[in-house]
Amino acid sequence: MTRAVYLFLIVLCPLICFGQENKPMYDISYFGRNLTHAGISLGVNYRFHKTNKIDTLHLKLHSRFLSKNKFTLYYHKNNHLGLLFSSEMAYQLVFKKGIYLELVVGLGYLRTFYDTKVFEVDNKGQVKHIPLAGANYFAPNYALGFGKYYWNRKSKITSWYLNLGAYYMYPFNTKFLINPYIQSGLTLNLKR
């Protein structure tokens, strides 16, 4: 527990405090552990760096860096309910017409609550129920994805995206556990 929280906090603080040069964007998405175990993710994104157009390949593209801070709640039936707090760095390569490719690397803290009753038996054979039992994990993640920006729309929706990635649960039974995930959602500019 302590290890997981410390590791998370050490990296989270600098990311949150990163010099943000832009208005926050909000993020709402479907999150699927192993694709099918559904959840919802809410986040706030800041763009903190944007390059000028890169014309060497005549693709009229530019790149941008974003920091993303997310809270994800997902449910894996008969396994656990997961609360995942993550802080991510995203690098986006944006093509003309707003289509972009994205690489995401993040660190997080995962708290699980088992989807069942948990009991402990002491040395005398006495049984004790443990309420809200679960486990704490350090949860780094990475993902690759693509999306599209809507530059000229007046709608609050500024982009949609689809990412495929994996998050880790560490320590998990003396090792770690890798969990593939899918995340697909919308980015919103609420002040538009």
Add this chain to the structure above:
Amino acid sequence: MKKAIIGFALLFCMQSCNQDRFMLRSNGSDMPLYVKGNVNSGVFILFLHGGPGASAFYDEFGGFFSDIESKYAVVYWEQRGSGISQGNAPKNSINIPQYHQDIDKVFALLNHLYHQPKIFLMGHSWGGGLGVSYLTYASDKNFNNIKGWVEIDGLHNVPLSFSKSSQFVINYARQQIQQNPNSDWQSVLDFYASKTTNDLLHYPHTDQHAKYVQKCGGYWYSKTYNYANLNNIFFSCSTGFDFLSNNHYIHQQSLESFLQPYINLAKIKIPSLILWGRHDGAIPVELSDDAFIHIGTPTSDKSIFIFENSAHSPYIEEKTLFNQKVVEFVNKYK
């Protein structure tokens, strides 16, 4: 949004109310148990899965004990660091005394939740070895509520098992070379010529030996079951990765090498049923006689049955007959 949160909460509560699915927390490991079948019978069969590091839940997904479940309750228990067990089991907790303590706690929990049921132990492969080691240990504690023991292709004699299994592969390789002298089976013979039985108990040789047994058809005879099917991976309580992650680590511990000192078949006095697949290449059928002869139960209360169309997992390959044999045994000794 509000509806989504309420929906999640309701779903969570509904699942939490399922009395027959629960977990045991013991020395860092959170081990799931699933009690399925006729709980009202008051007779529970605790299944010790194989591996080491495999999963009881994957066998439950397959419904291999459904006929037993229609009469009695079957308890599927994920051993520490195995299957879909969670938590953070320390490395030094992967040892036989800890396994025994875990089984003690499983019994205590079943007694608490189901009011002293009659319990039978049933172990497959590694679970067969773990079962006899537990019964050896439990014989000193004079446990009265274990009504019987069912061993399925069990690892109760590690050196003999690996010796016979090696011979199984060598015989198969020689047959293949006779049929086709240019085949690559000579390399298999070379492997066994350079290894002692003791070498095979350690990595990476254990892995290599298992691959050769697989190549010789030593695990499956009349049909196979693919545990990594879409339902198990995407729509079950597992993700597949948890099973793989746990399995790899536990198997690496090569528990076989330190299981043997805890086994004394002569100490087992309870009714026993020995079930084996005729074509098992992993723990060959000769081991069934070894178990039958050395288990300390009076001859009138122990029996043996060989499944002619099965290899290592007769409960999968000849499910109906297997279920029938177990139900008959439990009927007699419950």
